[in-house]
Amino acid sequence: xxxxxxxxxxxxxxxVLACTATRAALxxxxxxxPPQQHWSFAGPFGQYDKAQLQRGFKVYREVCATCxxxxxxxxxxxxxxxxxxxxxxxxxxIAAEYKVTDGPNDQGEMFQRAGRLADYFPPPFANDxxxxxxLGGGLPPDMSVLAKARGIERGFPWFIFDAxxxxxxxxxxYIHGILVGYTDPPPGFTLPPGGQYNKYFPGHAIAMxxxxxxxxxEYTDGTPTTVDQYGRDVAAFLMWAAEPTLDARKRLGFxxxxxxxxxxxxxxxxKKRVWHDVLHRSEPLESRPPA
Amino acid sequence: xxxxxxYKPQSPFMQWLERRLPIASLVHSxxxxxxxxxxxxxxxxxxxxxxxxxxxQIVTGIVLAMHxxxxxxxxxxxxxxxMRDVNYGWLLRYLHANGASFFFVAVYIHxxxxxxxxxxxxxxxxxxxxxxxxxxxxxxTGFMGYVLPxxxxxxxxxxxxxxLFSALPWVGDPIVTxxxxxxxxGNPTLNRxxxxxxxxxFVIAGVVVLHIWALxxxxxxxxxxxxxxxDKDTVAFTPYATAKDAFFIGLFCIFYAWFVFYIPNxxxxxDNYIVxxxxxxxxxxxxxxxxxxxxxxxxxxxxxxxxxxxxxxxxVILAFLPWLDTSRVRSANYRPMFRQFLFIFFAVVIGLxxxxxxxxxxGYVIAARILTAYYFIFFIVILPLLGLLEKTKRLPNSxxxxxxxxxxxxxxxxxxxxxxxx
Amino acid sequence: xxxxxxxxxxxxxxxLVATASVATVGAAxxxxxxxxxxxxxxxxxxxxxxxxxxxxxxxxxxxVKVFWRSQPIFIFHxxxxxxxxxxxxxxxxxxxxxxxxxxxxxxQEQWLVLIGICTHLGCIPLAHQxxxxxxxxxxxxxxxxxSGRIRQGPxxxxxxxxxxxxxxxxxxxxxxxxxx
Numbered sequence: 001x002x003x004x005x006x007x008x009x010x011x012x013x014x015x016v017l018a019c020t021a022t023r024a025a026l027x028x029x030x031x032x033x034p035p036q037q038h039w040s041f042a043g044p045f046g047q048y049d050k051a052q053l054q055r056g057f058k059v060y061r062e063v064c065a066t067c068x069x070x071x072x073x074x075x076x077x078x079x080x081x082x083x084x085x086x087x088x089x090x091x092x093x094i095a096a097e098y099k100v101t102d103g104p105n106d107q108g109e110m111f112q113r114a115g116r117l118a119d120y121f122p123p124p125f126a127n128d129x130x131x132x133x134x135l136g137g138g139l140p141p142d143m144s145v146l147a148k149a150r151g152i153e154r155g156f157p158w159f160i161f162d163a164x165x166x167x168x169x170x171x172x173x174y175i176h177g178i179l180v181g182y183t184d185p186p187p188g189f190t191l192p193p194g195g196q197y198n199k200y201f202p203g204h205a206i207a208m209x210x211x212x213x214x215x216x217x218e219y220t221d222g223t224p225t226t227v228d229q230y231g232r233d234v235a236a237f238l239m240w241a242a243e244p245t246l247d248a249r250k251r252l253g254f255x256x257x258x259x260x261x262x263x264x265x266x267x268x269x270x271k272k273r274v275w276h277d278v279l280h281r282s283e284p285l286e287s288r289p290p291a
Numbered sequence: 292x293x294x295x296x297x298y299k300p301q302s303p304f305m306q307w308l309e310r311r312l313p314i315a316s317l318v319h320s321x322x323x324x325x326x327x328x329x330x331x332x333x334x335x336x337x338x339x340x341x342x343x344x345x346x347x348q349i350v351t352g353i354v355l356a357m358h359x360x361x362x363x364x365x366x367x368x369x370x371x372x373x374m375r376d377v378n379y380g381w382l383l384r385y386l387h388a389n390g391a392s393f394f395f396v397a398v399y400i401h402x403x404x405x406x407x408x409x410x411x412x413x414x415x416x417x418x419x420x421x422x423x424x425x426x427x428x429x430x431x432t433g434f435m436g437y438v439l440p441x442x443x444x445x446x447x448x449x450x451x452x453x454x455l456f457s458a459l460p461w462v463g464d465p466i467v468t469x470x471x472x473x474x475x476x477g478n479p480t481l482n483r484x485x486x487x488x489x490x491x492x493f494v495i496a497g498v499v500v501l502h503i504w505a506l507x508x509x510x511x512x513x514x515x516x517x518x519x520x521x522d523k524d525t526v527a528f529t530p531y532a533t534a535k536d537a538f539f540i541g542l543f544c545i546f547y548a549w550f551v552f553y554i555p556n557x558x559x560x561x562d563n564y565i566v567x568x569x570x571x572x573x574x575x576x577x578x579x580x581x582x583x584x585x586x587x588x589x590x591x592x593x594x595x596x597x598x599x600x601x602x603x604x605x606x607v608i609l610a611f612l613p614w615l616d617t618s619r620v621r622s623a624n625y626r627p628m629f630r631q632f633l634f635i636f637f638a639v640v641i642g643l644x645x646x647x648x649x650x651x652x653x654g655y656v657i658a659a660r661i662l663t664a665y666y667f668i669f670f671i672v673i674l675p676l677l678g679l680l681e682k683t684k685r686l687p688n689s690x691x692x693x694x695x696x697x698x699x700x701x702x703x704x705x706x707x708x709x710x711x712x713x
Numbered sequence: 714x715x716x717x718x719x720x721x722x723x724x725x726x727x728x729l730v731a732t733a734s735v736a737t738v739g740a741a742x743x744x745x746x747x748x749x750x751x752x753x754x755x756x757x758x759x760x761x762x763x764x765x766x767x768x769x770x771x772x773x774x775x776x777v778k779v780f781w782r783s784q785p786i787f788i789f790h791x792x793x794x795x796x797x798x799x800x801x802x803x804x805x806x807x808x809x810x811x812x813x814x815x816x817x818x819x820x821q822e823q824w825l826v827l828i829g830i831c832t833h834l835g836c837i838p839l840a841h842q843x844x845x846x847x848x849x850x851x852x853x854x855x856x857x858x859x860s861g862r863i864r865q866g867p868x869x870x871x872x873x874x875x876x877x878x879x880x881x882x883x884x885x886x887x888x889x890x891x892x893x
Contacts, residue, residue, distance in 0.1 A: 044553055072368065072371050072375070074756070074759065076755075076759050077375070080755075116762070117759060117762060118756075118759035118760055118762055141565075144371070145371065145564045148556060148561060148564040149561055149562070149564035149565045150561055151560075151561035156645070162554075162557070163554060163557055166553045166554050167554075168553075168554055168555075168556060168557065170561075171561065202574070242564075244375060245374070245375070245381040248381075249381060249382070249385075249552055249555075250552065250553070252382070252552065253548065253551075253552025253553055256548050256552060257545070257548055257549075257552070259735075259738075259739060259742075260541060260544055260545050260548055261545065262735060263541055263732075263735045263736060263739055264538065264541030264542055264544075264545060266728070266731055266732040266735055267534070267537050267538040267541045267732060268538050268541075269728055269732075270534055270537075270538070270728055270729065270732045271534040271535055271537070271538045273728055273729075274530045274531060274534040275531060275534070275535075278329060278526055278531065350747065354747055354750050354751075357750070357751065358750075358754070372754070372756065375755070376754040376755040376756040376757075377750055377754040377755075378746070378749040378750050378752055378754060378755075379745075379746035379749055379750050380750060380754070382746055383746065383750060
């Protein structure tokens, strides 16, 4: 297909139309977007930082687990490759610190027993209704896939660039933003009852109170114990919880890419070889009448 | 087709088989010796790419079905179990989800090729209509597949789209209840969508057989739109077309791998990682990107029934393309006015796609209405008139002449003067 | 047909051979996840982890059935009479010869731990039935003695032993062999 100037004008016309409409819509609400963080698992060679995942797990256990369940994560996952890097013995010890419901026993009753590797993290509340009753109506979401269940709409043209920069970390950026985003409401903003003002939460009124403070969770590896650091560590941990196979995926991706580039190159040269005589015929073409 | 070699079985076993089930000669005549225009460009590889992607979707779908549970209480967690516990489950899931997107990328390019080069024109009308049927089957399959993970978008997309049928007078509500199997989208709906989602790809495979049969009856179109006249205009399918198809499938797989391994959730919506909640609607319900243009058309019309008709009509009108386009010239290479209107049409579809992703407010609504108007005016007004009014460029006498004219191959004799025996 | 000059064949052949080999390797690699996904997944393997059973509540003469890796495991608390009967048998003449001592842990002869699946066609034999003070399989009439050995009927082999070890005098762990 040959593309001419008039065709470029036609495409540009439609694009300008779309952009103008975008700008018109965006002018109505200037939403602050959570700032992008640097993540060790971002990019084609990204991998989880085990120490960060362990710190994030510590923050989760000590602060978040009071209200937020992690129902799809089993204790054995803590020892999986590509994860926080606990040994199986350490993971079993962590499991044994939890009480898990089992049963019914021979008397027909459910009972509590120490957790085992195969068990999943027990939820803090028996069900959604119990959670709402205990927390004044709010329902803390389960966090197993939270880092993939939240995103940031960056609009045109950023979403085009994101496909090339491989930006898939908008979930952790959002989670970090929420955790550091508690500020005083701006003058004139009316907070609904039970809500807290948060810079990055859509609508700015979040039901979750600010629970993280500097120095609240102790870190044994010397990492600064700031809310900003807690936010990043727990967001990284939750990204692992949502996507535990990320390390394996990117590693295999590199191998597949290398293979496909080699294969496609070979196929290209094969095509050129096959077509050589048709495209560069040295003797004049003879015609045969159709049969 | 003239001059192509005929399969002669060599070994006694092949002779025995050939007499009872001539599959070897069928493969030979339709995929090896089959005469293909020699001037096909890379836009013609997308048929092969589509067949490849259909295979990928069926294979990954079948293995995913070994681990998925089609019940509202277990569906979401069974998909997460695939992602976490099943060996290579994450790979199979991402291949299948992104495979659907790439299946649609390929089909849109394939359709655009058909529109540009007039591949829908006589004698290829049935071929084109079978293609429209295939596209409709793909739309249905993709829609039902997206419901299966039972996320928020799965549930609410199912609710919105099935509710559309209530726009039909008298039969609308009974049809919706019949589709749901209940008073709302629920477990019966999920189960039947699973059954049909498994079935339809095999229906697609069957219609693909018809599509290729219809193609082989009339032969491929080519960039000039001039049918092959002599043996010099064609080459054998294998190895010539096979080599091009293989190379471009390889290139396509590189783009596919980029998404599967590095940005696997880019084309999806984060809300679908929230378990379906029938009591809470997401802020913005958006379908997957490949349905966005049609979604924009649906929302552009303020009336529920007319919007529904416009949605269906925007796809069904494609089937009438062979008769709406009155031009005798096939290829847009020789139709300068048509080419401009067609490129505007492509830009309009992309624009509608963008608008489908945005909330239906303010300037977006006006833009969507303008673009929807162009969409239908293009088919109903512009195409019929263009055929009568357009001044087309002079067509080459034959494919070989056009190949020789566009750059003398190195070492070849001087091309014969135009008009001479080709 | 295309013509090939004499100098071309080796380079052309190398290219075709290289392409075909790389493509074949790719096809084989593609099969790996498709076949591997049918193997037990991580949660199944985790659920099949060793399980501890408390022996204290099992009375003498009682046979208890627990499950490990979805298989029934018989735990027989044998009385002295059961042990004596099992040891007195002329085991060399049995269809699947095995002395009783090889089927229990030394010092714990009162505990017989077996996989409760008939070695004929897979039914679960019934406890305390048959003529040999052991088990009787109702499907086709196989009979096992108080050491779980096949004595009569179509089953070819004795009831197999699962891997297990004593973690204390009153607890066994099924699924793990320590030092025999």
